[in-house]
Amino acid sequence: MKTVDPHDFLDLDDELNATERDLRDTVRAYATTEVLPQVADWYERGELPRSIAKELGALGLFGMQLDGYGCAGLSATAYGVACRELEAVDSGLRSFVSVQGCLAMCAIHRWGSEEQRQEWLPRMVTGEALGCFGLTEPDSGSDPGSMRTFARRDGDDWVLNGTKTWINNGAIADVAVIWADTADGVRGFLVPTGTRGFAAQEITRKLALRASNTARITLDEVRLPATAALPGAQGLKTALSCLNEARFGIIWGVVGAARTCYASALQYAARREQFGRTLASFQLSQRKLADMVVDITHAGMTALRLARLKEAGRLVPTQLSLGKLANARCAAEVARSARSILGANGITLEYPVMRHMSNLEAVLTVEGTEEVHALSIGRAITGVQAFR
Structure with a gap:
């Protein structure tokens, strides 16, 4: 068989x-x-x-x-x-x-x-040139419409002032896509990072996503030519459409992180002996491993279904919200359960589990928090807006 x-x-x-x-x-x-x-x-x-x-x-x-x-x-x-x-x-x-x-x-x-x-x-x-995406601000995370970064016209030029934070690749990028409010609504701008008034300071002392570059960007009277504005990037929805692309990648990515945690726990349970037998032979360990397999399989099926919908041109943002919420939550739970099988060894960098576990706690927030995605799903199924 x-x-x-x-x-x-x-x-x-x-x-x-x-x-x-x-x-x-x-x-x-x-x-x-x-x-x-x-x-x-x-x-x-x-x-x-x-x-x-x-x-x-x-x-x-x-x-x-x-x-x-x-x-x-x-x-x-x-x-x-x-x-x-x-x-x-x-x-x-x-x-x-x-x-x-x-x-x-x-x-x-x-x-x-x-x-x-x-x-x-x-x-x-x-990879010769790197980019970053500046939307999130110190006081504007889940509510990007309240951004304070502003771009004003000065003759033919644009002048930008504001602050962006939690910008991945921000301190190593060659060009930043900066979203700013204007007299006519939100617009997107291409800002070469060598432009006068542009500064990026790396955020340190992170306890998750440490193998990445994250920065706080300040824009102090950054003067740009008219050609720096992205012609089609008018309105907040244009920025959010890019976030939807990134959410799709997270939906698939966390399946990989969960798979690695599970594989590490399975291998460890098979060779670690306690009370004269391997951990894998205990019912409670097998239940944990079985639950991990169920979660990873469900997450993989969700990712695959959303990919098929995307390829057919039928994917809508609230379906991405379901996938991001469900898969990130499943992956975080798998990581926590895997860490428990590894015991104290699970908190060291000799094994990948705690590293993934910490990363996944951040991924729960990245590209939309659990709460925001839950409200998006709630709006879709009830027709009632609960954000405000």
């Missing part, structure tokens, strides 16, 4: 086509061979070397879901699988790719002029 694969219980990867399987194998090999041996040290030091950008670019991972300008133009499922394999190593690695491709590049590709696309996208695809 055929036995089940403990790491893909329902053979969900059978749903992948040949291109998607090849990408899975390529990204998994790179992430486990080149990044995994170093990521615990990066995490401990609180860094992610910029040098890996060109390696990721050479694999075609930046903007892989976009068309033209050197982008791979791959399926939504392919992009999701890549995020899964990256986050199986570390959430910071997936975030690095997501910010570049789904936030900065997507904003330029979708809302920029042809000149802006030609100037930035070919270099961003290869």
